[in-house]
Amino acid sequence: MNHQPDFQTFCRTQKGFGLVPVHRTIISDLDTPLTLFAKICTDKQHSFLFESMEGGEKWGRYSFIGFDPLVTFESTDSETKIKSYSAAFKDQKEAKVNPLDSLKTILAGFKAAEDPDLPKFCGGAVGFLGYEMVRFMEELPKKNTNHKMPDSSFMVPRIVLVHDSFKQTVTVVCWVADQPGKESEQQYREAGEKIDTVIALLRAPVPPAFHESSIYGCEDEHVFTSNMEQSVFYDMVEKAREYIKAGDIIQVVLSQRFHTKTTINPLVLYRALRHINPSPYLFYLQLGDLIQIGSSPEILVRKEGDVIELRPIAGTRKRGKTVEEDHALEKELLEDPKETAEHLMLVDLGRNDVGRIAKDGSVEVTDLLVVERYSHVMHIVSGVKGIIAEDKDQFDVMKACFPAGTVSGAPKIRAMEIIDELEPDGRGPYAGAVGYFGFSGNMDFCITIRTFIMQHDDLWVQAGAGIVYDSEPEKEYEETINKSMGLRRAVKLVEKGF
Secondary structure: OOOEOOHHHHHHHHOOOOEEEEEEEEEOOOOOHHHHHHHHOOOOOEEEEEEOEEOOOEEOOEEEEEEEEEEEEEEEOOEEEEEEOOOOOOOEEEOOOOHHHHHHHHHHHOOEOOOOOOOOOOOEEEEEEOHHHHHHOOOOOOOOOOOOOOOEEEEEEEEEEEEEOOOOEEEEEEEEEOOOOOOHHHHHHHHHHHHHHHHHHHOOOOOHHHHOHHHOOOOOOOOOEEOOOHHHHHHHHHHHHHHHHOOOOOEEEEEEEEEEEOOOOHHHHHHHHHHHOOOOEEEEEEEOOEEEEEEEOOEEEEEEOOEEEEOOEEEEEEOOOOHHHHHHHHHHHHOOHHHHHHHHHHHHHHHHHHHOOEOOOOOEEEEEEEEEEOOOEEEEEEEEEEEEOOOOOHHHHHHHHOOOHHHOEEOHHHHHHHHHHHOOOOOOOOOOEEEEEEOOOOEEEEEOOOEEEEEOOEEEEEEEEEEOOOOOHHHHHHHHHHHHHHHHHHHHHHHHOO
16 A cells, blocks of 8 residues: 555654654545544544634635544643553653643653655644633632533544545544564554555445434423523623723623533534534544534634734624625624724734744734624634744743633733632633644644533533623623524534434
């Protein structure tokens, strides 16, 4: 089979690196990333599917699938747990550490080789940071949570698939960890066998179970209940307004969480969500018993080469029923002083975040106040870019930019203190980040919004509203309901079958 690199190149590379990619590319014009994932990952406890709808209107070029972890990483408070699935690594437990520093050490320890023939991402640590990870970025007290979820969780996949929608190909990458005592020839052969096994599955039909009507439709209607009474949310808004009047903050984002019990097949729920609300960051992420199913519109931060990028989103209108109405709503949005003022404030916050780890004078605002259209809404979007300082890396970028100002407020630290005071529960994955730290030093994370959190038969949805000086509790409450409706519509679609 045509595996790359050839054996001689593999041996030369292996002498200087601990992890070497072996790969093979095939034509994949009869499949979508979703069908590929359904063929190989429905029974995997650790797997992911990342897709993208660029600008809300066209599918992104690359989609990524990963499974078969070399190691998994999990943190709760300042304790980390590393589990190895390869003879080349060992299980570890650490206490009283910064989990991001621990993850950085693990990733560097792989000593992964780069292959110029592979796309910008083909391996690294894939997972999520929950909102409570802010305590390792800023000095904030611990917030009690009422769930059994880690603060962060990542996997380093052995197998990564890169689907190229432009070339209509899929590249299967197998990361080979050098194992003392095992000949290079055997390691290379086993990697090729793993790749060929995956390709055989990709060329097979979608599993019959995925077409069975029994996994579509539900007899019982899902009823979501909030973690607070409506009056409690109103009180939170009024207390936040008092802080704003006192000059403590300019804005704070307050949220409520909705819960229901479910027997829905999680991949079917992902299908429904990507159909109803296609977004720049579509993801299905399973790490053990915790599944996140998301359609986030907003990047947290991206680093590609030396360039750091943020794209704050703030300001929303529904889509018009006609082209004329759509343009009228866009004009109304851009001429709304409250919407534009809030947006510009968050752009400034983004500039400050990037400025913390960028070269002096390199930070610039791009695409200021641009309207991007999605299936049901339009948003005001701006871009912030900078060149990373020479003494900084992807983990420094995360520490500088997490969490996003669009889910916390401004000034950010004081807003987060007020969130801790007013919201009854820790946020968990909500308002955190999902994405990857690449072996190459690149990174790409979205904000965990418009996302289902599923654990066993529990299903959660969380949504927030930006509170400012002239906020009205009723309207802010309604905003949280509206922001959760796309997810609820996905549940309704599964309930009735499709």
